[in-house]
Amino acid sequence: MEYDLLIVGAGPVGCVVAERAAELKGWKSLIIEKRNHIAGNCYDRYHESGVLIHQYGPHYFRTNKKDLLDYLGRFTEWIPGNYIVKSSTRGELFPFPINLITLEQFFKRSFTAEEAEAFLEEIRIPNDHITNSEEFVLSRVGKEMYEAFYLGYTLKQWDKHPTELNKSVCGRIPIRFNRDTRYVDHEYQFTPAKGFTEMFSRMIDNPLIDVRLETDFNDVRNEIKPRIATLYSGPVDAYFNFQYGKLPWRSLDFTFTEYQQEYVQPCVQINYPNDHEYTRSVEIKHVTGQKCPNTVVSYEVPKSEGDPYYPIPADENAQLYLKYKELADLENKENKVYFSGRLARYTYINTDEAIEMALSTINEIIRDADQS
Numbered sequence: 001m002e003y004d005l006l007i008v009g010a011g012p013v014g015c016v017v018a019e020r021a022a023e024l025k026g027w028k029s030l031i032i033e034k035r036n037h038i039a040g041n042c043y044d045r046y047h048e049s050g051v052l053i054h055q056y057g058p059h060y061f062r063t064n065k066k067d068l069l070d071y072l073g074r075f076t077e078w079i080p081g082n083y084i085v086k087s088s089t090r091g092e093l094f095p096f097p098i099n100l101i102t103l104e105q106f107f108k109r110s111f112t113a114e115e116a117e118a119f120l121e122e123i124r125i126p127n128d129h130i131t132n133s134e135e136f137v138l139s140r141v142g143k144e145m146y147e148a149f150y151l152g153y154t155l156k157q158w159d160k161h162p163t164e165l166n167k168s169v170c171g172r173i174p175i176r177f178n179r180d181t182r183y184v185d186h187e188y189q190f191t192p193a194k195g196f197t198e199m200f201s202r203m204i205d206n207p208l209i210d211v212r213l214e215t216d217f218n219d220v221r222n223e224i225k226p227r228i229a230t231l232y233s234g235p236v237d238a239y240f241n242f243q244y245g246k247l248p249w250r251s252l253d254f255t256f257t258e259y260q261q262e263y264v265q266p267c268v269q270i271n272y273p274n275d276h277e278y279t280r281s282v283e284i285k286h287v288t289g290q291k292c293p294n295t296v297v298s299y300e301v302p303k304s305e306g307d308p309y310y311p312i313p314a315d316e317n318a319q320l321y322l323k324y325k326e327l328a329d330l331e332n333k334e335n336k337v338y339f340s341g342r343l344a345r346y347t348y349i350n351t352d353e354a355i356e357m358a359l360s361t362i363n364e365i366i367r368d369a370d371q372s
Ligand code: UDP
Pocket: 087, 096, 149, 150, 151, 153, 154, 157, 169, 170, 171, 172, 173, 271, 272, 273
């Protein structure tokens, strides 16, 4: 069988590229996927108990781009994203990210926005040249809240001190001077009504798209030669046979526990900066909106081995990635291989950003094909 595109990985990037290639150009794609399912780490499924779970950790879909939401809306209905997180520290549950309610509970006094800003001005540790996550948090909220909410969580999650991580890591979390308790700031916060797997499955339900599951790229890379291009969304170091050494990745272990009650947590996610081996417990039912008498909570324990989930945003890793990027650029020129997505670009992006990247990659593939 002749294919126009060979797509490695059936995650968000692979699915979007295949769908756009079919729709815009009538190109035929073969998607190969190592795992036994599509949707990458967005994969959700019904647990043995009948509860819909996010198998690889919670995915809170959000975007600021209406056109991105509309594009995905061709493949799913949406329900509002009920993304509420609390942090368990000092024996209490606090709203997180830090906002006025958190400050009031933590410092046991009331605050207007102006009073809170003035108060933080007193306790924060100003820094004009922030280079890492510790400096970032200290400069926003000072030492006491840094130690209560960030330090322990970050050590557990990354096995690195916040001084060793780029400021963008803890910088992902907003700090607010209002009473907005949502986890993220984005304008559109929605969840696919029937789940992510269903959405991606509809996206690639097309006679021009074939999918081969449980297929390792290394087993087919010399056999399948696409007519136009290869889209590679796997780990970039693996593509090049780790020739410069392994890029460090962070992985996770999940334990899913069923409970015979409708809900066990007050909200979808509870973070445990200072207790337990796990970083967070997630009761995704709060987000999926599923109605059932039982529930499932997942407990996440970070680890360094296993499937790559997170690139580790630190300078030395960026240096190593740049060496792989040089190889990737050459491979693109010589063999029309396009590297796209969180794993292929070693970048800590969310689902909406991965999809945007996929849309720009398919445009690039089309432009290059039109020019040759
Ligand atoms: N973080 C923290 N305390 C928390 C939550 C997050 O210190 O309660 C830090 C931690 O370093 C984490 C980063 O902020 O890795 C980003 O958190 P986010 O919840 O966005 O991570 P993700 O959902 O991508 O795992």
